[in-house]
Amino acid sequence: MNPARRCTAVLNQLCVSPRAAPTHRAALSPGPRHRPGAGAKRTGPRPKASGLLATGATPVYPMGASSSSNSRFFGTLAQTLNSSPVAQAGVYPEDTPDQDLDLPVLDPDQLLRECEEALRRRPARPRRDLVYPSGTVSCRYKHNPCIRIMQWNILAQALGEGKDGFIRCPLDALNWQERKYLILEEILTYRPDIVCLQEVDHYYDTFQPIMAGLGYHGSFLAKPWSPCLDVEQNNGPDGCAMFFRRSRFSPHGLAHLRLSAMMLPTNQVAIVQTLKCRVTGRQLCVAVTHLKARSGWERLRSAQGADLLQSLHNLTSSNAGPAAVPLVVCGDFNAEPSEDVYRRFSSSALGLNSAYKLLSSDGQTEPAYTTWKIRPSGESCSTLDYIWYSRDALSVDCLLDIPTEEQIGPDRLPSYHYPSDHLSLLCDFSFKEEPHRLM
Template sequence: MPAAHSGWCVRICLPPLSSQYMHCCSGSNVPSSPPGVTALLSQSPVVHVIKKFNFLALPPANLQQFQGWQNSQPFPVCSMGNSTSRLYSALAKTLSSSTALSQHEEYLQPSDHEPLDPKDLLEECQVALQDRPARLHREFVQLQSDIRSPTFRVMQWNILAQALGEGKDNFVKCPMEALKWEERKYLILEEILLYRPDVLCLQEVDHYFDTFQPILSSLGYQCTFLAKPWSPCLDVEHNNGPDGCALFFLQDRFQLVSSAKIRLSARSLKTNQVAIAEILQCSETGRLLCFAVTHLKARTGWERFRLAQGTDLLRNLDSITQGAKIPLIVCGDFNAEPTEEVYKRFASSSLNLNSAYKVLSEDGESEPPYTTWKIRPSGESCNTLDYIWYSQNALQVNSALGLPTEEQIGPNRLPSFSYPSDHLSLVCDLSFNDCPDRS
């Protein structure tokens, strides 16, 4: 690795992302950058150097010129372990791949990701986190004993955008050291690797291209990302780009049939919240399923706005599933308690949806007491905001991951050295109510 630019990497920002968060600067802002890159930077009106995360970004117009230089140079990448680690290798391969540079608006997966063993990666995460306190202990609650059709695991999680965690959310009881990306990324990956979902739905993803897409692609997932049009992450100095929703599925379990990226509306006006909906075909049974991920508007006072967004999402999903002919699973941070109208709208919709985590309650009708628990300057908040909705006429919940107790979470709440987000992950195993022949 040339010493002249040691510790730096280049990330190509593909449209439409680049126009949303790049800012002007000159080539002189880049310490010891190679001459070819310096020339490109001084010519470009849209270049953003992000020193904290050790990479610079170039607009799509410079892809061809820069790619010729990059292919002739050994190139460093963002810190993700030492040079012998599997995480490091996966990221290095992605960032040095000419295939990766040629992908455009649809963010297709590079075809040459080296497969990685999830057990090895989990072990590596645990080694990296060995000085941290023990993680929250959670166990699955088994709900069905006579399961005749194949099961699939779904994970819903607002992982907390890095820029918001460090710059805007003001978790007054959480030490800044616990929020540093250098270790927090391992906690997030460890949680995903522990439960190994077949379908993974994430919100507040602002490290998609440099972390989640390359790593999860190497684990066999197909990946889709949709950024918020005006992400609050962009207001934070040294941000890593806009946050958004992401949907991942294991390609040995499902094949993609169709994908829709949705910008949610409220009374015909486009909003800042988004959703992804994908129809997948189960490899084992040949049956179709629709998975959707979303993140509705936050904060008290926006209840009617969330209702309008939720109504628009239901309208879109009704069309995509052909009037509920295709079974549906909707994962999201709805920023709404079960008493809110948007929750009631989902529970009473013609799509016949039920909330998966209600099965953990004694009466089967109550949501968990919390899915997020945090302390901010305004006070402590303990709320149920996250849900996995499913078509109850076609699917059943076989097991669900239990939630940690108040004692396990601790007096400083979330996030913490033991848990990387202010939201808890929701994980459940589902299956079809019946399993007809593929014919």
């Protein structure tokens, strides 16, 4: 089967859940079409808003797991995880990505064209440019190519439709049968080597098979008790996911952590993956997490951050001194830079720096926002998402800039042209030369 047919077959299969009929199917065409430039407008009429939010109706939308048996299954699974002990950082099993090799190979260019075709009735995503920070020195050479890492809270489908209450976002803009294409389009546009996601509730039926077909190996860890389970017709619990490109990295260890606070297990998790770069032969440890949300939980977030930092210290310094293995930590911390958990990371003995500070003129200020939404409680414009990195071992080559207020639009996020209430972050890193190699 040629790549175009493979892409169409896989996407058509994933368009329809065997457990629930979709509200409508996006038409797909395997044929080529003109690929619009970033920021170009797609042709076709803009979909009409449903108006259900204005009427106060509470409709139920299929989300891929509507049967009561599946709800009971995920509920039982969550209770089992909730009663399990906190994972110890020393437990560091080897990963086995061989199962990914049995899935059909997808052509990323063809898949991107199919995403654009499925989204032809929607306006294009905001144009975003790669910015090369002033004052940084690239360490990128032929023998040391950059490593592109994406961080993104993609918004769990069950939460977007069922709990989050985005009062200025039309309900049909959140339809999974189109919204998933916007998420995939964002990933395919930038082709990261490592993808770190939060609020993933369609891992097994969408992201794992598609990303595996694109050459990635994935890992998923659900929250012990996900709020998605409270939504009727949910698709199971949400959690964190990480994907890495198999052609670039080999796995050297994986830890699934349930974060604790004051020696007590919490509902938040982290994935920590150690990789070996096939080009440089050097190791890189990458973590993804999603800390406790909402105001009033600042002390809990701080304790969760302290627990994660201790685990990362144990994992990266097992063979030598602190931060022996270069480290990247991606996550939705649900914390502004003024919070204690931010200060913990910036002052950690691991020597971490926040990559997105480098977009500012002084290199010391975070972006004004990484999430911007309007809920019944009001408008929220906050910086909550970060990419932390080992400043002594890694160099930041470039960053994806933050869309302007005009690009985001008056109704904020999510919207017809952007699938999540959080912006994706993207950073190109390269290894700094090791001291013994410079001698």
